Amino acid sequence: MTIAPSILSANFARLGEDVSLVENAGIDMLHIDIMDGHFVPNISIGPAVVGSLRKVSALEFDVHLMIEHPEKYVEDFVKAGADSITIHAEATRHLHRVIQLIKSLGANVGVALNPATPLEMLTYVLQELDVVLLMTVNPGFGGQKFIQEVLPKIVALSGILKEVNPLCRIEVDGGINVETARLVSKAGAEILVAGAAVFSSPDPQQAIYDILEAAKEEQRDNKNKRFRGIKQ
Numbered sequence: 001m002t003i004a005p006s007i008l009s010a011n012f013a014r015l016g017e018d019v020s021l022v023e024n025a026g027i028d029m030l031h032i033d034i035m036d037g038h039f040v041p042n043i044s045i046g047p048a049v050v051g052s053l054r055k056v057s058a059l060e061f062d063v064h065l066m067i068e069h070p071e072k073y074v075e076d077f078v079k080a081g082a083d084s085i086t087i088h089a090e091a092t093r094h095l096h097r098v099i100q101l102i103k104s105l106g107a108n109v110g111v112a113l114n115p116a117t118p119l120e121m122l123t124y125v126l127q128e129l130d131v132v133l134l135m136t137v138n139p140g141f142g143g144q145k146f147i148q149e150v151l152p153k154i155v156a157l158s159g160i161l162k163e164v165n166p167l168c169r170i171e172v173d174g175g176i177n178v179e180t181a182r183l184v185s186k187a188g189a190e191i192l193v194a195g196a197a198v199f200s201s202p203d204p205q206q207a208i209y210d211i212l213e214a215a216k217e218e219q220r221d222n223k224n225k226r227f228r229g230i231k232q
């Protein structure tokens, strides 16, 4: 189970300090949201900021591109220090080609789906992926309410991946807190992005710990029930 704090809700006037704070909580992965004002109605940061953070952090950088024409920019983000690049299936006409491009640059590759986008979009690329990111809010802003309807989608994807790509991990993004972490963990998510619940908390390190514990508790319960043969 991995908690990836999203810096979208950090204080951009002291971004390095906020990243160090969560890094010192013992996390492995940092989620970096890139928005272009076209694919989503908001603008965030570009490769220069990713490059600056790379100099001060050893975390795995999970770069979530909410941009049109991602093929134009993936190389810049990998050069800036992205370890994994996630593009939106809705944002390109050439999904297979962009996936190959990201792999050729040596980064892990993920594809994100908006809440209304069916899993079938990924049928012919699933074997190529390290991560599928299921959005649990409509992308564009931090601090939104979790969309419950995505839960059966997580369950369905989890079943499909067991058959076709067991190493591919399910990431969820949007509205994750202690309560929703339990729900997505039970459904099969393994990477939980959390922005507002971490950085808007008075104690971000404690918030990370609480979310992680809630998610792990749910995982343990699931395993125990399976062991005892109790139907979920």
Ligand SMILES: O=C(CO)[C@H](O)[C@H](O)COP(=O)(O)O
Residues within 6 Å of the ligand: 006, 008, 009, 031, 033, 064, 066, 137, 138, 139, 140, 141, 142, 143, 144, 173, 174, 175, 176, 193, 194, 195, 196, 197
């Ligand atoms: O991709 C995103 C928004 O498009 C963010 O990663 C996401 O919203 C995280 O923020 P929060 O946990 O506050 O919902």
Ligand SMILES: [Fe+2]
Residues within 6 Å of the ligand: 006, 031, 032, 033, 064, 173, 193
């Ligand atoms: Fe994100």
